[in-house]
Amino acid sequence: MTLPDYSSDEIAKVAGAVMISGMAVAMVDMGVISTAIEAAAMAKEVSGAAKKYPTNSIIQSLFSEEAVEKAKAEGTAKVELKAEDMKPETAVATANKAITDALAILEIKATPEEIKEYKEFIYSCADAVANAAGSGLFGTGEKVSPTEAAALAQLKATLGL
Numbered sequence: 652m653t654l655p656d657y658s659s660d661e662i663a664k665v666a667g668a669v670m671i672s673g674m675a676v677a678m679v680d681m682g683v684i685s686t687a688i689e690a691a692a693m694a695k696e697v698s699g700a701a702k703k704y705p706t707n708s709i710i711q712s713l714f715s716e717e718a719v720e721k722a723k724a725e726g727t728a729k730v731e732l733k734a735e736d737m738k739p740e741t742a743v744a745t746a747n748k749a750i751t752d753a754l755a756i757l758e759i760k761a762t763p764e765e766i767k768e769y770k771e772f773i774y775s776c777a778d779a780v781a782n783a784a785g786s787g788l789f790g791t792g793e794k795v796s797p798t799e800a801a802a803l804a805q806l807k808a809t810l811g812l
Contacts, residue, residue, distance in 0.1 A: 661756045665769075666713045666722075667730045668746070668753035669697065672773050672806055674730075675746035676780040679739050680796045685784035692783035696776045707768045709761055743802045746777075747809040770810040777806050 657665070673693040677686055701715040712718055736745040750773060757766050781799040795803070 656760060657756070661760075662713070663730075664749070665709065665753045665756055668749040669714075669773050669776055670730045671732065671749040672746040673776040673780045674737060675742035675806070676777045676799055676802050678737050678742040679802045680798045681739065682784075688784035689780045692779045693776055696779040700772055704768050704772060707765050707772075709757065709765050709769050710772060739798075743805050746806060750806070750809050770812055774803075774807060774810055774812055777803055 670693075673689075673696070677689040677693070697714055700710050701718075704710040713722075732745070735741060754766065754770075757769060761769070781795045781803055784794070
């Protein structure tokens, strides 16, 4: 994927699906400390994406250090959502729609292998968030709550994994 092959709206949708999926898992079982820990886990997963998928042009074009710096400089690194879309009861549906929209774009423009890795990347981000913090004091305790497990199962189904 080279950026000229995609409109800015398409780029935002493909990048946004990753971020929204991680945020959705965090939102379904939110806590002050756990959300901060989960955000750090998401950031770590995203920052390591380019190394984990070195031949995936989608991930390289969106999440490599160079791509992130360019997006920050151009002001295109933001995911825009309405507050009601990320409430605990709507977050997973919002993520599923974002995934579906992103995959529709990629089905036309990316290789099957790139799409497969992109799907795995989305799920790994969501899974990292779910496993980052427990429900106990300061994020200790059971790592994946039943609500997070249900969210992961829904995302996995949407991704076809």
